[in-house]
Amino acid sequence: MDTLNELLGGFAAAMTWQNLIFAFLGCLLGTIIGVLPGVGPVAGVALLIPLTLNLDPTGSIIMLCAIFYGTQYGGTITSVLLNTPGEASSAITTIDGYAMTKLGRAGAALTLAAVGSFVGGTVATIGLVAAAKPLGELGLLVGPPEFFALMVVGISLLVALAGKSMVKALISGALGLLISMVGIDPVAGAPRFTFGMDRLLDGVSFVAVIVGVFGLSEILSYRKNSKTPLVHAPGMRSLLPSRTEWRRSAPAMARGTGVGFGLGLIPGMTGSVSSLLSYAAEKKFSRFRNELGKGAVEGVAGPETANNAHANAALIPLFTLGIPASPTIAVLMGAFLQQGLTPGPALFTEHSDIAWAIIASLFIGNVLLLLLNVPLVGLWTSILRVPTPILTALILLFMVIGAYTINFDVFDVFVMIGFGLLGLALRNLDIPLAPMVLTLVLGPLMERSLRESLEISQGDFSIFTSRPISAVLIGLGVLIICSPLLKVRKPKALTEDPEA
Amino acid sequence: MTTESLMTKPESAARVAPSVLTGIGAFTAVGLYVLVSSASLGLWTSLGPGPGLFPFAMGGVLVSMSALWLVQELRRPSAAAEGIDRGVVISVVVSLVVLALLMDLLGFQLSMFLFLLYHLKLRGQRTWLSSLIIALAGSVGAFYAFNYGLNVALPVSAFTPLNLIGF
Incomplete structure (x- = not known):
């Protein structure tokens, strides 16, 4: 009953006209980012953080969350109409989505994907409501050693799951941690890696780094002769799926919700893995599995439901334990921290009103996206007709504004340029970027909990193994990192994960 | 490579x-x-x-x-990467560095206008009309939208004469 009352309070706060506008704007911007093949959700969310800096914390986080799941809805549009995924997590949708377009059923595919996304997103948000209290209370029992161990598990999972090589993932993770350590050391007050520059005493701007590594490097890896695609929006009348299509999609949506929700809870799993495994589930369990690949609705409804259920479920570890499960969530966590909110169990005790307003806005955002997405498909496709040079110029404009407005200092623009080049080098060396973002955000928290734990134990490292919860978690982390030595093979879906 | x-x-x-x-x-x-x-x-x-x-x-x-x-x-050497388009990298990075160097001197509006014009007209080979309209909207338009709409101050020129005429 308590939870329901708090959720209703959250709805009252989220339904103010300002917050509704923020949610609406976020959904709009998120869909645009999702539609644009060049800008992924990580860079997109980071890029728009500066827009929200002057807003109140609730409005700002509502808008950023809406941008985040808006990208999941938007990514589908290009997958279905153009055979080009707007986001990595919609890549698998191209197979049957584009086949449906060729059969003249593009409208139905987009509607079913949007409805599936709505179902997946809403069910996962209900899961968040149910899990918030109990998990949050459990989280309050966690001391610095357990928190450190929890982060070790989260990072090791991401490192183990990202890309093809764990060695490269560890390099990426170590780089992120080192970047997060630039500036004044939190305990002794000594400057670290500042190279004598006063501007670096406060550390490197997180937004400038993310925008550089994820956004600018993407633009730098563009090829000159990329052409503007030819795309036709389906007519309004063709947007309605037939009764058979509805009937066939329902079980696929149910399976997609299960797969996406379950995997969304595990740190290191990306939305792409959920959509890939959901497609695999359709291949195995669907009554119409023989039609998959030739334009079967299950191949659209399943994966699209799964990636949205995943996106929303991934907020559960963030809200309740303070652990970001994916790179985009890590950027969202960075935005929380910039607003002075620390995600985790304390969020529900110290800022319970904000936490519940954000959760309520997730429901509202999913409804908004369902209403916005399909009827406005003509508008979204017109964005795709904008020629590449104009899009590139405008994206660069936003990147410069985004980097500058963090501290109102041109220095951060240079930081963004430098990290753009680093990102390009990492992409070319096939080093996954995901572990770097996660450790960049978690670095300071991880170091603080490590040092607090060692201060409690007066320098004795056995504190991590003598307390049962942290001992189990550290053991798990070691096991995950050592899994290549144990010849544990990764499932195929993970090695092919395009987001890692 | x-x-x-x-x-x-x-x-x-x-x-x-x-x-x-x-x-x-x-x-x-x-x-x-x-x-x-x-x-x-x-x-x-x-x-x-x-x-x-x-x-x-x-x-x-x-x-x-x-x-x-x-x-x-x-x-076991890994397969060589696809390689990069050096022309794109150099033009984007150099133009960004020049923009960052000029932003405090010329102000956001003028420096961003030149930056956008370079990318739209010189690199992108768009028409003069569309280049000018987009460059104006992205520089002067963005400046006023951010300053007055979002309360986010973008830099003005350090040169008094430029400053006096609104840059």
Whole structure:
């Protein structure tokens, strides 16, 4: 009953006209980012953080969350109409989505994907409501050693799951941690890696780094002769799926919700893995599995439901334990921290009103996206007709504004340029970027909990193994990192994960 | 990076791509620098872990993983990357650096106008009309939208004459 009352309070706060506008704007911007093949959700969310800096914390986080799941809805549009995924997590949708377009059923595919996304997103948000209290209370029992161990598990999972090589993932993770350590050391007050520059005493701007590594490097890896695609929006009348299509999609949506929700809870799993495994589930369990690949609705409804259920479920570890499960969530966590909110169990005790307003806005955002997405498909496709040079110029404009407005200092623009080049080098060396973002955000928290734990134990490292919860978690982390030595093979879906 | 490395067979005669070797060298160098400088920050104090402990561990990870990567590459060189379009990289990076250098001097509006015009007209070969309209909207338009709409102040020119005419 308590939870329901708090959720209703959250709805009252989220339904103010300002917050509704923020949610609406976020959904709009998120869909645009999702539609644009060049800008992924990580860079997109980071890029728009500066827009929200002057807003109140609730409005700002509502808008950023809406941008985040808006990208999941938007990514589908290009997958279905153009055979080009707007986001990595919609890549698998191209197979049957584009086949449906060729059969003249593009409208139905987009509607079913949007409805599936709505179902997946809403069910996962209900899961968040149910899990918030109990998990949050459990989280309050966690001391610095357990928190450190929890982060070790989260990072090791991401490192183990990202890309093809764990060695490269560890390099990426170590780089992120080192970047997060630039500036004044939190305990002794000594400057670290500042190279004598006063501007670096406060550390490197997180937004400038993310925008550089994820956004600018993407633009730098563009090829000159990329052409503007030819795309036709389906007519309004063709947007309605037939009764058979509805009937066939329902079980696929149910399976997609299960797969996406379950995997969304595990740190290191990306939305792409959920959509890939959901497609695999359709291949195995669907009554119409023989039609998959030739334009079967299950191949659209399943994966699209799964990636949205995943996106929303991934907020559960963030809200309740303070652990970001994916790179985009890590950027969202960075935005929380910039607003002075620390995600985790304390969020529900110290800022319970904000936490519940954000959760309520997730429901509202999913409804908004369902209403916005399909009827406005003509508008979204017109964005795709904008020629590449104009899009590139405008994206660069936003990147410069985004980097500058963090501290109102041109220095951060240079930081963004430098990290753009680093990102390009990492992409070319096939080093996954995901572990770097996660450790960049978690670095300071991880170091603080490590040092607090060692201060409690007066320098004795056995504190991590003598307390049962942290001992189990550290053991798990070691096991995950050592899994290549144990010849544990990764499932195929993970090695092919395009987001890692 | 070369077609040669693409065509050679892995295992036996293949060689490690120069870009990979440069990468491994760079990560090792960064790792060694971190190891040395964090050791001088102090790894342990009377109160417990010092400011250098955590970075020291990360430097260690970087050096050891780079070494492991080298061993892996020597055993089985990875396929060469697709390569990059140097023209795109140079024009984008140089134009951004010039923009960043000029932004405080000329102000956001003028420097961004020139930046956008370069990307739209010179690089993108759009028509003069569309280039001018978009460049104006992205510079003057964005300046006023951010300053008055979002309360976010973008830089104005450091030169008084430019400043007086609204830049």
